[in-house]
Amino acid sequence: MKKEMLFYVPELPQELILEILSWLPVKDLMRFRCLSKTWTTLMSHHAFVKLHLQRSSKNKHVLLSFYQHDNAVGNRNNSSVAAAPCSTDGLLENPTSTINNCIRRFSETSIVIGTCNGLVCICSYFKTDDYIKYWVRFWNPATRIMSEDSPYIVLFDSDYQNELYYLKFGFGFDDLSGNYKVVMILLDVQSYKRETRVLTWGISVWKKTLNCPLFPLPDPVVGQLVSGTLNWLALSSVGNGPDGYDWDIVTVDDLVIFSYDLKNDTYRYLLMPHGLLEVPAREPYLGVLKGCLCLSLDYKDTHFVVWLMREFGIQKSWTQILNVSYEYHHYPIHAFALNFMPLFMSENEDILLLADEVRSLYVVYNLRDTRIDHTHGFNVHSHFYVSYDYVQSLTLPY
Incomplete structure (x- = not known):
């Protein structure tokens, strides 16, 4: 044996x-x-x-946020705010399928206001004839855990038809204190009083930090998170409120980036690229690509131009990464909206994924060969795309 x-x-x-x-x-x-x-x-x-x-953080993902219209049974239409955390590899191969498989829908009275360290901040509101109530929640898409509601902010509104307040929101991390912060910039339309309120994670009050010297442009509502700051396009000297300016008389010197420092609760202005010699016909879009501020604009209804600020806060680091003719790619000129919205750029900077709302397409653009590699159609009508750098994490949303 x-x-x-x-x-x-x-x-x-x-x-x-x-x-x-x-x-x-x-x-x-x-x-x-x-x-x-x-x-x-x-x-x-x-x-x-x-x-x-x-x-x-070495595994690249992107979170896309957009407003979505779905055709329901019969003639009813359902609208919702959607968030889709997607892998960049999947987006390049098949944007439509990848996004549809990742979508999480929220009420149309909600908005995604940012993502940081794997957490997504959702702002919601409830409106009556007399007041509007705002609150936020934190959501981890990877673990599917959602926090409880934050403390409320109540703004009294005596006129239901005419908004008395304009708001901006942003979400980020203060690595000095180790706290997550939600920033709200508020403009009282009647008095033109501007103020900033900050909700620090774990503290149950919205704290007033500073009075803003100017108010960012109407769109987008959400500030872009880069290097511990939240950033919005703004005008340095033209008009008093978001409707108090005439874009036709705005100059390049008037256009700035309002940058809010989450560590110190202070602000500063960032300047436009030296190569931007004239203001575009419509307001540019400020986003983020590869962790850098990204400025995209329509130039004279003939070209789509994208700038990248490679070193945050350094004006001379602005680099033009795309200047493409609509006519060259047989794109229709649209008089009222920017044709393209940059969603993300590949690590070696040879591929740029764009959303074209005019033709309801995702466009995979080859920067090296200056050509469109392929396109994919939207499955449902969507608009107001916002793209965020995103990373899957175990971070708890409470």
């Missing part, structure tokens, strides 16, 4: 287990939590969450 051989698998050191787990996708970690109470505790520990976030 042969002697049976017994093999023993030694228990792995805790440090090695932590190292292995920290490289895994959130989806896998969610499944593994049920295997061990020790693992469940480990994955909730702030040190592990931070380590996993650092390593997850």
